[in-house]
Amino acid sequence: MEVIVAEDISKKYIIDHQKKARKNYTLRDTFSEKFKHFFGKGEEDEVEHEEFWALRDVNFSVNQGDRVGIIGHNGAGKSTLLKILSKITEPTNGRVTIKGRVASLLEVGTGFHPELTGRENIFLNGAILGMKRHEIKAAFDSIVDFAGVDKFLDTPVKRYSSGMYVRLGFAISAHLSPEILIIDEVLAVGDADFQKKCLGKMRDVSESGRTILFVSHNLAAVQSLCNRAFYFEHGRLKLQGDTTHVVNNYLSHVAKTTLEHTWETPEEGPGTDEVRFRSIRVKPTYASGKLYIDVTTPIKVHIEFWNMAERADLNLSLHLYAFTGECIFNVGTTSQSFDKGLVSATLDIPGNFLNDGSYVISVMVVKDTSTVLYQLSEAVSFEVEDHREGVTWYGKWPGYVRPQFNFQISQSEVLV
């Protein structure tokens, strides 16, 4: 049964170019604006009202019990969609029909007042989320228990640690019993333990037959939780369908990658009189059905350059940098004597070595193992996506590398 039907919804915002990021004008601006118009002045610094469509002609339907992951870049329209579905803002065009009670969690602990105690805030936040007083009363003990704040119930929440604050907020929302749950990036906050709790709770909710719409940048979590996914780009619903399919498509589009560079002739290639680069290529060996690099994907880096000198002792040195600038490793070939002509090299980076993240490669040609002839900086870049199997934790995996070393565990003794 269809519980949400969206027909041609669009949302338009007007952006004023002259006043750039200023949203809250003062009265004076408005008056002086009117004044300028009145006297026919100000033509040259006319405010440019540009229309911006945060959502454009979006159509979809969601069935009861669906767990829909909503993915896309920042500014693709995901949050605007949630705001429309939550009735916070109206669509400019189109209509949405929703059957059932909706609860929106766009934030943990919405409306918490720092001066009020934990107890008072439970009632306040519950009411804001649409719970009736008797419902909150019935769930009260369970909320306190889930959040683990029973000792601090009568302490103002401004004295809470940020962890306690978030736990209390989530505990209240976890006790909502809506038919449709709308969640925005709740997993972005809190520690690993808390995220685990969130995901567990969301799984419980979905197993009870309720419908979930879940916006997240955490693709691993979306893949594990959702059976369908919507991919938004520039306000349009670009793709919808089976989660794996949509995530695949999304990743193959978004990866900020320059996988190869080729120069046809030595004149075009970067370099010096002695060496000139011809190409540098990153060749991932994709697992079947995948179109993006994840932590399990083996990668080959092919490099070609022209040796312009008659004879030279050369070797290549390759640096792999994380996007944040740290050097992950530096590897070099052996030094060999080469005649004038084309030289090629291949580096193998095994799967299950790099952690998820963005990487940049620089290559240098070295003469006589000591003189750098030319360095090709940040020649290619690629992104490694996360991949999890057999775990229920989706927090950021720490470390620059994620090798699978042999690490054995066994029971050595049984205590009777």
Add this chain to the structure above:
Amino acid sequence: MAHSEEVIIEAGHGAKNYWRDLWKNRELLLILSRRDLSVRYKQTVVGAGWAVIRPFATMLVMVFVFDKVAKFKGDEGIPYPLMVLAGITIWNFFSTTFTQISHSILLNSNLVTKTYFPRLIMPLSSVVVGFVDFIISIVLYVLIAIWYQHFPSWQLLLFPAFVLLTLAASLAFGLFFAVMNVRFRDIAQLIPFIVQIGFYACPIAYSSSMVEANQGAWWYDLYYLNPMVSIIDGFKWCLLGDGAFFKVSSLYSTIGFTVAVLGISIYYFRKEENSFVDYI
């Protein structure tokens, strides 16, 4: 699973179920009122005592300046301090609720951007703070009235009507300012100024009978244009009895004006409330 309700979201649709939604959310209104109340005097030593100290101290200053130094003539047979206190009490009620309403949307901006409910709940719930302060200062008035042995007569029956009229006036102006405040932060600067000017433009420290002596002056009609003049005069008359000056005829236009502005303000508020989130 039984589907309790079907909701349709489209441009302009919110209007249809608005008042029903407002009624459904009455618990939220109560809880927001309670929040504002319990936060009001948190971390103060004197607490709600401030609701007594402020009008009392103002009264003492007014008595000193206008009665002792400037030697204003109050109305016959009415103790000057008592007249001032009655005026301060109703003016504080108006100015507090008016100010609270005007700021109500901005103060709750985190709710505006993250949840949906009829936005009128915010200004309506913000009224309670001023109302409780009002009740407390009425108690103060009663004590001072007993001290002066000056008791009200039958006019006291109209007390609720004047309180209601004051409330209507603060909503009428407050709602309008609340909407403007979302877009133009100038309003936040303007409000204390209006309240300060109002204190002197209204018959609080003086009686309208002194104005009456200036019939024909160019500012005479201007004075009565201010709707709060007849509301305050009426309120003082209802507490102080017949001796207090009250031009009943001025009240009719005030009632008409207040109701009209209230209607316009509610219409304006309803029209703009869906765009609050885009401007806040």
